[in-house]
Amino acid sequence: MPTPPRPPAATDRTPRAHWAVVGGGMLGMTLAHELRKRGVRVTLLEAAPELGGLASAWTLNDAQSGRQVTWDRHYHVTLLSDTRLRRLLEEIGLADELRFVETKTGFYTGGRMHSMSSTLEFLTFPPLRLLEKLRLGATIFAASKMRDWRRLERVPVTDWLRRWSGDGAFEKVWLPLLQAKLGDAHKRVSAAFIWAHISRMYAARRTGHKKEMFGYVPGGYARLLERFADVLDEAGVDLCTDAPVAAAVARPGGGVELRLADEGGSMAFDHVVFTTPSSVVARVVPGLSDEERRRHEGIEYLGIVCASLLLKKPITEYYVTNITDGWVPLTAVIEMTTLVDPAELGGRFLVYLPKYATGDDPVFDRSDDELREEWLAALEKMHPGFSRDDVVAMRFSRVRSVMALPTLGYSERLPPMQTSVPGVWVVNSAHILKGNLNVNETIQVADQAIAGPLAAALQAPPRRPDALPDAALAAS
CATH class of the missing domain: 3.90.660.20 (Protoporphyrinogen oxidase, mitochondrial; domain 2)
Incomplete structure (x- = not known):
């Protein structure tokens, strides 16, 4: 059973909205951190025994x-x-x-190991002919300069890479790499996928003076998470591990009730933000509209x-x-x-x-x-x-x-962060639109949510604080 959140300090007489963040990975921890900095009460719930995801x-x-x-x-x-x-x-x-x-990068191809850590090594890479190398390099350079990622969402990654790099570089390098990373799913992925990978690594090399x-x-x-948890605790964020959420439902008097699994009781909040995968959201938020549920379930x-x-x-x-x-x-x-x-x-x-x-x-x-x-x-x-x-x-x-997976037309089918269930929000890694999955992109999603969809809710007063228990665990 999770540890009950601490009661508010006796000297705190000002009603504050109470937010729950479900999912204690880096995204959830960053959201809890940013919400707390804005003066609201925050409880972070993680299903696993430890934070970090x-x-x-x-x-x-x-x-x-x-x-x-x-x-x-x-x-x-x-x-x-x-x-x-x-x-x-x-x-x-x-x-x-x-x-x-x-660091250095290697390529294992044709049963042999090759270094690919410098321009000279790229130019002498044996599997490719000179023209294939030039077209491959041009593809990487062109992708690094592109800004209209939404246009790339409409183009299959295989079509885009073959058109830019030519058949030789595509068959020898790009296609095997796509299959190794994505399997058969590479046929459904848009060119925005490879653009995001190239942009991040190109930016890193540019910042590092052409070095990796x-x-x-x-x-x-382990060190980072331990320190981050200490910072959250010192700021007054309630950290609840071993607290899997089974359901989130709107309360008749306002706010959201979270029901915990395994007879863990229930908790009430003004707002709840899910950072879990969309498949989990579709399962534990029964009040979603049919369209919202379809969108969450449709994310691959x-x-x-x-x-x-x-x-x-x-x-x-x-x-x-x-x-x-x-x-x-x-x-x-x-x-x-x-x-x-x-x-x-x-x-x-x-x-x-x-x-x-x-x-x-x-x-x-x-x-x-x-x-x-x-x-x-x-x-x-x-x-x-x-x-x-x-x-x-x-x-x-x-x-x-x-x-x-950034499939064709992905952003057009992405569920919004604000759901149709009052007080329930979804801010997860599926909202990474202009990058690939990494910690930096993940915590930027938290920033986008705070500055965007969550901003108005953070300014609103608590929903009928007299009707909301102090997030104490109640018998289910």
């Missing part, structure tokens, strides 16, 4: 040394161009700890199965290895300790093996043992110097709803 950390047990290593459950980096995330780090007192490291510079906070997101999500490997020695010099060979059952290989000091990991080396797939893909139902055997065998074939004897820990994360 996709950014949460977990523990890897070093089977040989007996030590435990805590690091991010999924791989995350901060770019020099991630100005909103860096501003948040400043607010919570971690900006001075941020470390930036120059990635940053992290020592201690990883890309999920991830991601293995964390703790190793005796590194696999490669590249932070990310992009893969174009279709036999490899992985989207990429992420060598995190090209960025993170191995001393933070007990002297070990951390590698992530992500496989992105739509939520109905059979990969989510395969056992850890099956995936371990298949994926380690692939690593041995890709990297002759790698041995599974070097693996001291391997753990799998499975999340079916990670990133909303």
